[in-house]
Amino acid sequence: MTGTDKTLLLYAPVPIYASEQGYLLEDQACNGLRLWAENFDRVIVMFPVRHGAAPPSWIPINSSKIDLQRVEIVGLPTAYRLDHFVRHYSATRRKISELIDRARYLSFAIGGLVGDWGAVAALEAHKKKRPFAVWADRVESEVAREASRSGKTAKVRLKAALAHRPMAMLERNVIRKATLGLFHGAETHAAYARYAQKAEIVHDIHLSEHDRIPSEALASKLADAQQGILRLCYVGRADTMKGPMDWIQAMKALRDRGVEFHATWLGDGEELPAMRAEVQRQGLGECVALPGFVRDRPLILETLRQAHALVFCHKTPESPRNLIEALVSGAPIVGYDSPFPRDLIAAHGGGVLTPLNDVHALVDSLASLATDRNRLVQLIQRAAKDGEPFNDVAVFKHRSEVIHAHL
Known part of the structure; x- marks a missing residue:
């Protein structure tokens, strides 16, 4: 079952931080939520939750001018360790499945391996035979491959060497199952478009006029x-x-x-x-x-x-x-x-x-x-x-139009 209104469900890997002020989110990501809300009736966004001190550019969502009547924030466990991922997998997958049923449009950021809830959401949507988009702004498996050669410690290099091939396999598997690939810039598009049913170059910037x-x-x-x-x-x-x-x-x-x-x-x-x-x-x-x-x-x-x-x-x-x-x-x-x-x-x-x-x-x-x-x-x-074609309103409107057209 899909939502009857134009509700968009997103997964974004940028973390939200739990605090006494409520959730804190990176200031540019807050701008992104405002822009998504301009193009859809409702927006549900899943973020991994972290605890402790947030980086300097994280601000309270409650004071970010996001219309929280139309934008719903859902926290998911941060689970980049295998034991954490295994422990949280079943419950988190059920939560994601329920959210998929509440939305008409689905778009999930992917990138990583263990703890990649975007990939989990994409595979769950495919299981439900729902059209969905995947979003990537870099080739994460290539980042890991580079780290396997140039990581600062032997532990970092070994971890990256073990991860980059299965990471690449997961990326390709998810992209092949997606209805639409949204790839930030020509670099990411060049790496991933061959695996996608439909691939679009899009941009994700937060510069106003x-x-x-x-x-x-x-x-x-x-x-x-x-x-x-x-x-x-x-x-x-x-x-x-x-x-x-x-x-x-x-x-x-x-x-x-x-x-x-x-x-x-x-x-x-x-x-x-x-x-x-x-x-x-x-x-x-x-x-x-x-x-x-x-x-x-x-x-x-x-x-x-x-x-x-x-x-x-x-x-x-x-x-x-x-x-x-x-x-x-x-x-x-x-x-x-x-x-x-x-x-x-x-x-x-x-x-x-x-x-x-x-x-x-x-x-x-x-x-x-x-x-x-x-x-x-x-x-x-x-x-x-x-630089003339680029501003945040234009690029989010373009990405939203592509989602409306293909999903």
Whole structure:
């Protein structure tokens, strides 16, 4: 039995935290719930629940301006350990089954292995012969495969080595059973579309039109880019898959070539201490800043708007939103080539892409922009044009229309 109204059931792996204020949810995820509610009569969302101190960007759902008369939050156990997953499996599957019966539209985020309630929900929907969509914003099995080679400890590498193949099998099995695959960006689409009955490239961003670089700020940036030091940045977690040590290596090589620049990496992560140690060891403190986590959204946007380029060294198949944020801010994207950035700048060429893991080629591109300021100015203009299609209202409306059409 399906819901008679236009009720959407979602599973999202972002955790909610139990607190005295009620549930806490990441601020961008709260924005996503508001946007889903604009496109469906009711929304039911399943999240894994965690306890303890929430990260800084988690806010009380009760004060998030979500219409809780139409958006229902359902907590599921966090069960990424096998013994926890086994213990909670039967009861959680029954709860998911009941929620499926209450909704007309079904869409489940997948990614992982043990504790992946999105995959459990998808298989339960298939058992009930219900059409459903699966959502993925990165190729989780490839992230695990990379961790099997580059994990910081032997335990991490062994766990990833044992997990990545069965993880890939589960991903493909669930996608084949889905009516619709919703894949964030060309990178994820390229990896998964072959297994899907119907596959769509969609985007998941939380930038409003207000966040777009104003025309007067863009004009000032274009004038400023014609001279002075090169301003570079990156915004995101300092994780191995983001290539942070390649990034530091590129900054060192750029300094050694005599290029005047200042580079900032905004974001926390397990690799941040190693990055800071390498900056100190190489004497890069005057030209490289690593402030760590920054919650101040206006400061993040201002950093992107001031940057002449966002430099990235992504190593695994994913579709990181920071590249879209850079384009919306008029910052060209300069980094390792892959389907996602290639698709983002296909229309106007607002970036420079170099071979994967080739730090030397990346440095060549940056050094060339430092000396050829006319090209840099043109690249900034093109980046702003490539960012024009992206805002949160538009991308959530598009994804909702695809769900309405196919489910």
